[in-house]
Amino acid sequence: MSALVAEAVSKNFGGVQALSNVSFAVEQGERHLIIGPNGAGKTTMFNMLSGAFPVSSGRVTLFGQDITNIPANARARLGLARTFQITNLFPRLTATENIVLALQAQSKSAFSMFSRMRGDKDLFARAGALLDEWGLSEIADKAAREISYGQQRQVDLILAMASNPKVLLLDEPMAGLSAAEVVRAVGMVHSLPKDMTVLMIEHDMDVAFDLADRITVMHQGGVIAEGTTDEIRNHPKVTEIYLGAD
Ligand SMILES: Nc1ncnc2c1ncn2[C@@H]1O[C@H](COP(=O)(O)OP(=O)(O)O)[C@@H](O)[C@H]1O
Numbered sequence: 001m002s003a004l005v006a007e008a009v010s011k012n013f014g015g016v017q018a019l020s021n022v023s024f025a026v027e028q029g030e031r032h033l034i035i036g037p038n039g040a041g042k043t044t045m046f047n048m049l050s051g052a053f054p055v056s057s058g059r060v061t062l063f064g065q066d067i068t069n070i071p072a073n074a075r076a077r078l079g080l081a082r083t084f085q086i087t088n089l090f091p092r093l094t095a096t097e098n099i100v101l102a103l104q105a106q107s108k109s110a111f112s113m114f115s116r117m118r119g120d121k122d123l124f125a126r127a128g129a130l131l132d133e134w135g136l137s138e139i140a141d142k143a144a145r146e147i148s149y150g151q152q153r154q155v156d157l158i159l160a161m162a163s164n165p166k167v168l169l170l171d172e173p174m175a176g177l178s179a180a181e182v183v184r185a186v187g188m189v190h191s192l193p194k195d196m197t198v199l200m201i202e203h204d205m206d207v208a209f210d211l212a213d214r215i216t217v218m219h220q221g222g223v224i225a226e227g228t229t230d231e232i233r234n235h236p237k238v239t240e241i242y243l244g245a246d
């Protein structure tokens with residue numbers, strides 16, 4: 001059984017058809033990359049999968065369960081986590097506090113988050129351990145707005161991984177990072193547990209080819225190619241849409 005499946009998903013925003021009949025399957029433990037030019041519909045697809053917006057038509061299943069009509073937080077509880085294209089941290093909270101909030105949001109007692117959070121020693125210990133594990137302990141007590149953009153993106157990744165999701169959706173986690181930070185973030189993705197299913201949108205082809213078991217190429221709201229790294233590297237349609245682009 002596939003981990004995550006989109007079946008003929010379409011999405012209209014008023015007159016704009018952002019997605020038309022998009023289908024693909026992500027297998028358990030796979031590193032599945034989505035590439036494609038700006039405006040192709042990649043982020044919209046993530047919004048459909050994560051439940052940020054409803055589909056116009058089509059179906060989404062998670063380990064065989066139809067999740068098309070269930071809200072985002074219920075999908076998260078079923079093991080589907082995501083990051084956003086833009087950093088999603090609370091700027092005035094420390095890196096640790098941001099992670100504690102993410103850990104709390106996963107647990108059933110998510111309400112009254114702020115009043116509760118400072119008392120929750122266990123979650124603070126786990127957040128600290130996560131930052132430690134990823135070599136970021138020096139920023140643990142710094143406010144998110146005071147750390148570099150690259151560090152913020154790494155904390156974003158830790159937030160998404162913190163709940164130990166079954167399926168992790170990463171929307172351009174490398175965007176805006178320095179070359180050294182990209183190497184680091186790629187390393188983080190490489191060191192995710194092998195049984196964790198990863199679906200990731202990536203702009204940089206080298207990064208995509210480095211990480212991917214399988215690649216889906218989107219263009220103008222549809223899927224134009226899907227295959228292994230080698231198949232996609234040499235795919236005529238893919239070369240065509242990327243020719244002349246960066
Ligand atoms: N909330 C929205 N409202 C209206 N149009 C949207 C919205 N989100 C995305 N779109 C449109 O859908 C298309 C695909 O956008 P997007 O999914 O962000 O592309 P990508 O992530 O591949 O760059 C674009 O034409 C975009 O303007």
Ligand SMILES: [Mg+2]
Pocket residue numbers: 042043044085
């Ligand atoms: Mg996008």
